[in-house]
Structure formats: C-alpha cells, structure tokens
Amino acid sequence: METLNGLKRTHYCGDLRESNINEEVVLMGWVQKKRNLGGLVFVDLRDRSGLCQIIFDTDVNAEAFAKAEKLGSEYVVAVKGKVAERSSKNPNMPTGDxxxxxxxxxxxxxxxxxxxYIKDDDNVSEELRLKYRYLDLRKPSMQKNLMLRSRVAGIVRNYLTENNFCEIETPFLIKPTPEGARDYLVPSRVNEGKFYALPQSPQLFKQLLMVSGxxxxxxxxxxxxxxxxxxDRQPEFTQIDCEMSFVEEEDVRAIMEKMIQRIFKEVLNVEVTLPLPVMPYSEAMERYGSDKPDTRFGYELTNISDIVANCGFGVFANATKKGMSxxxxxxxxxxxEFTKKQIGKLEDHAKTYKAKGLAWMKVGANREVTSPIAKFFTEEEMTAILDRMNAKEGDLLLFVADKDSVVFDALGQxxxxxxxxxGLLNNNEYKMLWVTEFPLFEEDEETGRFIAKHHPFTSPIDEDLDKLESKDKASLRAKAYDIVINGYEVGGGSVRIFNSDVQKRMFSALGLSDEEAYEKFGFxxxxxxxxxxxxxxxxxxxxRLIMILAGTTNIKDVIAFPKNQSAVCPMTNAPAxxxxxQLKELSIKLDLEDKE
Incomplete structure (x- = not known):
C-alpha cells in the first residue's frame, strides 16, 4: 500500500463542474465501480460529496493504467489528473458534464x-445494515442524512444564540427520580450499593438554571x-432542550415556531406560515383520535353514540348503555377500493389497538347500504347515521364501539x-399545529392510580389550580403544549410550577407524602x-425532526449508530x-434465572 507522501486533495469528487475544465486536480475516495475497456479503464470515484468519472488511459500514463487494472470495489485511492469535458455526458450525475x-x-x-452493496437500493435486511453500519453509512442517502442532521444542529444553535439563549451542559450521572419511563442505572464503585441514573431529560437541571438566573x-x-x-423511538435519543424565564406559554410557542420556520426554509426551502394553528387536546382526540393528529388528510371521527343508543345492534347499544361510545x-x-378481505385486515389492525371489532357500511346509489349490520337498524336510525356521517354514494363507513380511550386509539390508527x-401520506407536504391543554393527570391502567401526564413539574391551568385536591383528577388540564408535524410529536413542553407550595400540592395529588417528595426532589x-x-x-x-426533514419513517436512518428493536447494537454487540x-469492584452479584 502507498501513502499520501505529501499529496493534497484539491477538490471533492462531487464538486467538479464545467468551470473546472483544464484544471489539474487531486481527488481521494473509494472506488464505486470499474469498467475495463482494453486501453481505457473507467472508474467512478466516490466520496461524501458524490461521484466523479476517472479515465485511466494507457497512452496518458501507462503506470497509472496498470495500477487501475488491479482496482476493486471499495479500494481507497488518490488520483491526480486533468479535468476535461465529457464526450458522452450523463445528465443524471451532477458531475456528468x-x-x-x-x-x-x-x-x-x-x-x-x-x-x-454500497448503494441505496441494496434491499439488504436492517439487521445486516446495522451489523456493518460503517459500510451502510457510506451510502449516499445515509451520508446525506447525517450531513442534514449536522446542518440542522447548526441552524438551531445559530437561531437560539441570536435569541439570547445560552448553551449549558448538564450532568449525565444523576439521581434516579420517578419521571415516567424506566431509568438506565449506573452503579457507583466509590459509593458502594448506590446508583446513578442516566437522564431521561435535563428537566430538573434546566429548572435549576432558571432559579440560578x-x-x-x-x-x-x-x-x-x-x-x-x-x-421512531430509540433507548438513547437527542433533544433540543430549551428553558426560558419570565415567560408564558404563548411566548415559548412564538419563539420556537419561528425556529421551526427557519429550519424548514433553510433546509427544504419550504415556507411555514405563522402562527401555527392551535388545537386543544380534547378537540384533537374528538376529531382525530390522537393527541398528535396528522392533518394532511380528512377522515375525521364522528360520534354517533346518541343515535345508536337504543338500536337493535347489540354491540353498539350495549356500549352506550355502559357509558362507552x-x-x-x-x-x-x-x-x-376495499374488499371484504381488505376490510378484514383493517379490523385486524384495529384489534391490535384493543378494539373488539370494526363494523362497516358501504353506501351505494340512493343511499342504499351494504353491510352485515344494516338489518339491525330502523330506517330512521340508518338515515340519522348517514346524515351524521355526511355519507354519500361510494363512501365506506368504519365504526368502533368501546370505552373512549380504545375507540380513539383504534379508530385513529x-x-x-x-x-x-x-397513498395519502405525502412526505413532501408538511402540516403543523400546536396541541394544547393536555390532561394534567392520566390513570395508570395497572395500578388505577393517577400519574402525571407529562411530568410532575407541569403547571395546571389557572382555573384548575383549585381542583388539585379534588377526586376528579381526570378533568384537570395542564399548561402543556406539543408541536405536531405530519402526525409526529416533534416537540413538547409546559409552563413549570415555580411556587414551592403548589409543587408540594402537586406531589400530594400524585400520592407522594412530604417525606417521599423531599427524599426524591428535595434539592x-x-x-x-x-x-x-x-x-x-x-x-x-x-x-424525529430530522426523520421528517429527510422524508423517511424510520428513525434509525438518521442516527449514525442506532440500536435495533431489542435495544442491541449488532455491530458492537452491546450490551455485553x-x-x-468489574462486577466485584461494583459489589454486584448476578442472580440470573436458568431460562432453558
């Protein structure tokens, strides 16, 4: 193998154009493809900027030609040569002239x-891509994603710095606290029997930074x-984390949506109209069955509970009698466009979200209804259903009956x-909105206890503050807000509790005694x-933001070294x-069950 021996790269492969004709250049990169035509060897040379065609001619340099004949795929080379106009131009390549x-x-x-294969359409399994991630990252699409990520991070830093935000690092080794998901624990060698946690977010520290001025x-x-x-989820992920003092919800939304506007303009040249629409949580659930509604298309939910309360179809009637919908x-x-078999697949999809079934009706000419459940409704009930659903000829009506949480989840999905x-989900169309007034609490299905919907430092809206001690916790609303793009929650935040008495009341409402609250959050x-x-x-x-900007639906496509669905890195075999x-130093003894 040879060394550079003082040879300096002058250009990236993908940057050369007609303006460079007759220039002597030095390029470095990987051999994408080689074609030997006897006295000529053609090589497509690749670096992160793209491809450039190199010609080795035995009449120009016999030594270089002899070396070129030995080149293989993914060889790393340095080439010196002269730029010329291409005799057979390739309009599909930026360097095709x-x-x-x-x-x-x-x-x-x-x-x-x-x-x-080092190409975007290799159709290799994701597990193999992750095992050889360093090769997968050579693909143009993957390099484009990582450069996009770097560019967006730069835009964010510039924007926030311009708006008087100060970039401050917070610790990774913190105290385990109950903030929602499970913590990753890190044993301490010097403090035997004690553990750090890796942060689920810098939440407490950024609030302390506000206390610090x-x-x-x-x-x-x-x-x-x-x-x-x-x-769209990984065990380790990256946040753009922000906090502001002396502000209210509208101030945060205003400055942050301008940041999103700048990102979309600079990266995609997409104009985002401000202010973004604002939709209360209750409206989002009623209309879309989701607190992160995709508003690129219609098919909104319609409540027909009152119409079918006394109908002959037991599934509907019994649901309403039990207070369901x-x-x-x-x-x-x-x-x-939907056969019975295809509707059956939709029903299977609904059942994965705990629905017991999916009823359907097809509307024909003169509003004649084809459906296995049509016989259970009177003419008046059917007319009322069709009117409520705004149904006309050619429409397909799909229904779910159950408790609201199941109906919203299943029908929304x-x-x-x-x-x-x-084919209605156009990745080149961007619909954004704020969802606000989230519930302050949600019921834990396993324990029946109320837990914080976001986290226990979220402030109730002012008119609900006096209800903190009431039993009707489900009705309390929070000063919380999410920004949603194309059905993805891209950002979420809240106005924080800043009064120690209100914070104690919040902990009490969550079932924490003063002693427990102080033990966990005393600082x-x-x-x-x-x-x-x-x-x-x-x-x-x-x-997730980069995933949307890159036009992919897989978050692993925009992370350099992600984990698989089992939280394993196939490349390094972590965890190991x-x-x-090591365990002895940490005073840890494993007690693993024999799983065979």
Missing part, C-alpha cells in the same frame, strides 16, 4: 468484497429511556392505515425557597456481559 484523465494513481488501501438556556443533549422500542370515520368515495393504503424544593422566576420550556426530538472483576 466532466471527467478526469488520470496522470497519477496511489492505491492507499485495498478492500475485501463488502458484505453489503440564566434566563434562557438550551442544549442539544443525549437522553436515555429504558422503554420498548418502535420505528360509538364513533366512525367516512372514507369518502373509496368504498370500491385505522384512519392512518386507510391513508397509508390509499428542587430547597431551590424553590430562594426566589424562583416563572419559567417554561420545551424539548424537541432532534432525531461484564467480567467478574
């Missing part, structure tokens, strides 16, 4: 045959949650699945004694077994 006639070639490193803080920071994974969506004009199957309660300003903040999911000496 030029080529480089090589006068010198250095083979810097050879490559074995790669286990995956920093006024405006931000951080692009890693966070950690030990929770089940999915396509019956809701439907109208897939307008698409009845013929069926709505999205219908849109996917009909925060102590800080609140010394003059705490009103403050509010927000955290954006950087990974620790050796006995």
């Amino acid at each position: 030029i080529e480089v006639f090589a006068t010198e070639l250095k083979i810097l490193n050879k490559s074995e045959t790669p286990p995956i 920093m006024d405006r803080y931000f951080q692009i920071v890693k966070c950690f949650r030990d929770e089940d994974l999915r396509a 019956v809701r439907g969506i109208n897939v307008e004009g698409k009845a013929e 069926v709505r999205l699945e219908v849109a996917r199957r009909l 925060l309660l102590d800080a609140f004694k010394y003059g705490t300003p009103p403050h509010a903040g927000i955290a954006f999911g950087l990974d 077994v620790a050796d006995e000496d």
Whole structure:
C-alpha cells in the first residue's frame, strides 16, 4: 500500500463542474465501480460529496493504467489528473458534464468484497445494515442524512444564540427520580450499593438554571429511556432542550415556531406560515383520535353514540348503555377500493389497538347500504347515521364501539392505515399545529392510580389550580403544549410550577407524602425557597425532526449508530456481559434465572 507522501486533495469528487475544465486536480475516495475497456479503464470515484468519472488511459500514463487494472470495489485511492469535458455526458450525475484523465494513481488501501452493496437500493435486511453500519453509512442517502442532521444542529444553535439563549451542559450521572419511563442505572464503585441514573431529560437541571438566573438556556443533549422500542423511538435519543424565564406559554410557542420556520426554509426551502394553528387536546382526540393528529388528510371521527343508543345492534347499544361510545370515520368515495378481505385486515389492525371489532357500511346509489349490520337498524336510525356521517354514494363507513380511550386509539390508527393504503401520506407536504391543554393527570391502567401526564413539574391551568385536591383528577388540564408535524410529536413542553407550595400540592395529588417528595426532589424544593422566576420550556426530538426533514419513517436512518428493536447494537454487540472483576469492584452479584 502507498501513502499520501505529501499529496493534497484539491477538490471533492462531487464538486467538479464545467468551470473546472483544464484544471489539474487531486481527488481521494473509494472506488464505486470499474469498467475495463482494453486501453481505457473507467472508474467512478466516490466520496461524501458524490461521484466523479476517472479515465485511466494507457497512452496518458501507462503506470497509472496498470495500477487501475488491479482496482476493486471499495479500494481507497488518490488520483491526480486533468479535468476535461465529457464526450458522452450523463445528465443524471451532477458531475456528468466532466471527467478526469488520470496522470497519477496511489492505491492507499485495498478492500475485501463488502458484505453489503454500497448503494441505496441494496434491499439488504436492517439487521445486516446495522451489523456493518460503517459500510451502510457510506451510502449516499445515509451520508446525506447525517450531513442534514449536522446542518440542522447548526441552524438551531445559530437561531437560539441570536435569541439570547445560552448553551449549558448538564450532568449525565444523576439521581434516579420517578419521571415516567424506566431509568438506565449506573452503579457507583466509590459509593458502594448506590446508583446513578442516566437522564431521561435535563428537566430538573434546566429548572435549576432558571432559579440560578440564566434566563434562557438550551442544549442539544443525549437522553436515555429504558422503554420498548418502535420505528421512531430509540433507548438513547437527542433533544433540543430549551428553558426560558419570565415567560408564558404563548411566548415559548412564538419563539420556537419561528425556529421551526427557519429550519424548514433553510433546509427544504419550504415556507411555514405563522402562527401555527392551535388545537386543544380534547378537540384533537374528538376529531382525530390522537393527541398528535396528522392533518394532511380528512377522515375525521364522528360520534354517533346518541343515535345508536337504543338500536337493535347489540354491540353498539350495549356500549352506550355502559357509558362507552360509538364513533366512525367516512372514507369518502373509496368504498370500491376495499374488499371484504381488505376490510378484514383493517379490523385486524384495529384489534391490535384493543378494539373488539370494526363494523362497516358501504353506501351505494340512493343511499342504499351494504353491510352485515344494516338489518339491525330502523330506517330512521340508518338515515340519522348517514346524515351524521355526511355519507354519500361510494363512501365506506368504519365504526368502533368501546370505552373512549380504545375507540380513539383504534379508530385513529385505522384512519392512518386507510391513508397509508390509499397513498395519502405525502412526505413532501408538511402540516403543523400546536396541541394544547393536555390532561394534567392520566390513570395508570395497572395500578388505577393517577400519574402525571407529562411530568410532575407541569403547571395546571389557572382555573384548575383549585381542583388539585379534588377526586376528579381526570378533568384537570395542564399548561402543556406539543408541536405536531405530519402526525409526529416533534416537540413538547409546559409552563413549570415555580411556587414551592403548589409543587408540594402537586406531589400530594400524585400520592407522594412530604417525606417521599423531599427524599426524591428535595434539592428542587430547597431551590424553590430562594426566589424562583416563572419559567417554561420545551424539548424537541432532534432525531424525529430530522426523520421528517429527510422524508423517511424510520428513525434509525438518521442516527449514525442506532440500536435495533431489542435495544442491541449488532455491530458492537452491546450490551455485553461484564467480567467478574468489574462486577466485584461494583459489589454486584448476578442472580440470573436458568431460562432453558
């Protein structure tokens, strides 16, 4: 193998154009493809900027030609040569108008045959892509995503700095606190039997920074949650974390939506009209069955519970008698695109979200209804249903009956699945809104206890503050707000509790005694004694935002080294077994069950 020996790169492969004709250049990169035509060897040379065609001509430089004949895929080379106009231009390549006639070639490193192709359409399994991630990252699409991520981080830093935010780092080794998801625990060697936790967010520290008078803080920071994974979730993720003093909810929303506006303009040249629409949580659930509604298409939910309360169809009637609801969506004009088998698949989809079934009706000419349940309704009831659903010929009506939480979840997901199957989810269209007035509490299905919907430092709206001690916790609303883009929660925040007495009342409402609250959050309660300003903040999911900007639906596509669905890194095999000496130093003894 050769060394550079003083040779300096002058250009990136993808940057050469007709304006560079007759220039002597030095390029470095990987061999994408080689074609030997006898006296000529054509090589497509690749670096992160793109491809450039290199020609090795035995008449120009016989030594370089002889070396070029030995080149293989993914060899690392340095090439010196002269830029010329390409005789057979390629309009599909940015560098398709030029080529480089090589006068010198250095083979810097050879490559074995790669286990995956270095091209975007390789169709290899995700597990293999993650195992050989360093090769997967050579693909143009992956490099484009990582450069996009870097660019967005730069835009964010510039914008927030311009708006008087100060970038401050907060600790990774913190005290375990009950903030929602499970903590990742880190044993302490010097404090035997004690553990740090990796932060689920910098929540408490950024509030303490407001107590300290920093006024405006931000951080692009890693966070950690030990929770089940999915396509848009990872155990370690990156937040754009922000906090502001002496502000109210509207102030936070105004400054942050301008940041989103700038990102979309600079990255995609997409104009975002401000202010963004604002929708209360209750309206989002009623209309879309989701607190992160995708508003790129219709098919909104409609409540028909009152119409079917006494109908002959037992599933509907019994649901309403138990205080549950019956809701439907109208897939307008698409009845013929869904066979009974396809509707059955939609029903299976609904059942994965705890629905017991999915009733359906197809509307024909003169509003004649085809449905296995049509016979159970009187003419008046059927007319009322069709009127309420705004049904006309060619429409497909889909219904779920159950408790509200199940109806919203199942029917909201069926709505999205219908849109996917009909090709309505255009990744080049962006619909944004704020969802506000979230519930302050939610009921834990396992314990029946009320827990904080966001976190226990979220302020109730002013008119609900006096209800903190009431039993009707489900009705309390929070000064919380999420920014939603195309059905994804991209950012979420809240106005914080800044009064120590209100914070104690909040802990009490969550079932924490004064002693328990002080044991877990004493440092925060102590800080609140010394003059705490009103403050509010927000955290954006950087990974999810980049995913949307990149036009992908898989968050792993925009993270350099992600984990798989089992929270394992196939490349490094993390997590791994620790050796006995390490465990002994940490005073840890494993008691693993024999699973065989």
